[in-house]
Amino acid sequence: MTTTTGTRRGDPWNGALGRHWAAHDQRFDAMLGDIDDALFAAADIGPGDRVLDIGCGAGATTRTAARLAAPGHAVGVDISGPLVERARARTAEEGVGNAAYELGDAQTHRFPPGGYDVAISRGGVMFFDDHVTAFANVARALRRGGRLVFVCPRAPGPQSEESTALGLFARRLAEDAPDGAQAEADPDARAAHTAMASLAEPYQVHAALHRTYERIAVNPVDVHTRWGDSPADAVDFLLSRTPRRQVSAATRAALEDTLRPYATARGVRTRAGVWLVTAVRRDDARV
Template sequence: MTTTAHVDPTNREQAQAWDGTEGEYWAAHPDRFDTALARYQPAFHAAADIGPGDRVLDVGCGTGLTTRTAARAAPGGEAWGVDLSARMIEVARATAEAEGVTNARFGRADAQVHPFVTAEFDGVISRTGSMFFGRPDVAFANLARALRPGGRLTLLTWQPADRNEWIGVFAGTLAGRELPPSPLGSPGPFSLSDPDHVRDVLTGAGFTAVALDGLAEPEVYGRDADDALAFVLGLLGWMVADLTPAERDRRVEALHRTLAAHEGPDGVTLGSAAWLVTARRG
């Protein structure tokens, strides 16, 4: 797996974001993002059903927690994590080395077009990383080719925005409006939120036995409202960057009040809902 990447033209905007300031922020706060998704991790890992000798591809691996988990489940195999963010790949490598996970490998690659060896992998996994392809039909066909016949695909994707409290809170307070839904097939966090669309894309790419299991878990955004506010603004501060100082302060204060209202024993939690998607290469 190379550390450089040919990026398909349909993914250039995503590459600029993930290999730019957005990816830098994720790389600087790996534990925060992994904590937010922590309650989904056990079901996601169990669904992947990784065997001790499996070779696993982790698409959109970020800072590598899911890759390291897969590698530990396959001590006689290995896990390859790919992402568009060079900085997150650096963090993933360093963390795997520090934790002694020697069968985890990482590389910067556009999984939509990367020339994986045919039938190279026993499993492909992606935890909230598969919704950003410019051409999901092409991407999933490429991933199907990379899987051996009968190999397993396991995805975690968001359900529609109206079932995810976090996006309503962030968009409603900072942007001052609901964000328009991403058109089906275009990159965005909710691009694979419609079950019929997911089934159509995956079956068209050569997968069979496509199944979606609905999950709902709280996401943790900080120890308290102040901590959560700093974290969210670091990620989404661009939503208020062009406002007047007075309007920006008003919206930030509204977000702080909402986060404070969601404080509890586990910190600041907001509701979320995801699909656990599984399929087999035909």
């Protein structure tokens, strides 16, 4: 269902999931911050650029883009009311005058045609209902020759510490359920988790982009995701996703143990794999 602002009702990002991201935006930024070096090196944003940040969340990358683009500007678009509100508040706090936000579904949002030089996204492009339509809509927003640069999760291999650690964490938590039931999870959050993998294979990226982009490159990058200052702090954060869930002291200790192998001087960090995708809007794209 689409509202007049272009956001879908019942969207997980306008429910508990979006509110959780908005309440913990700096945590999530620390979690994903390791991606920024690769994203911004590839995006090569320079003074005067007009940047579109797709699925910008609380806008950390929009603000970085805006600083790089000055005297140009950056616009973040996101489907989540709570996150756009948080992005605007953070931008005012940080005094970034050339970053702005629009609430909308990037798949259908009416962007100014050819209004941007580069579109970026840090993990905001996996959730579309129809990737081909969505990336064509973004292509319409790009000028001829405009660049698309995004990062999305790779299918976790055996080397993925993140998937190993979070899998073990979930199993320990499920064992604590009094009736042996699985830990309750917001169904919307589960849907978003499934969507996270929608571009996990390069063929999926190519299928989504090839009609409206050329020079498509899909390169693996290894990053570290950061979950907290210490195992106890990381457990607090991970349990905050299910606030009604009570866990025993013994389970909490077992949960901390699952994360202890990843405790470093720079916090609890797990190795994870992402794709860095770069492409250029096709001149002959029928956008």
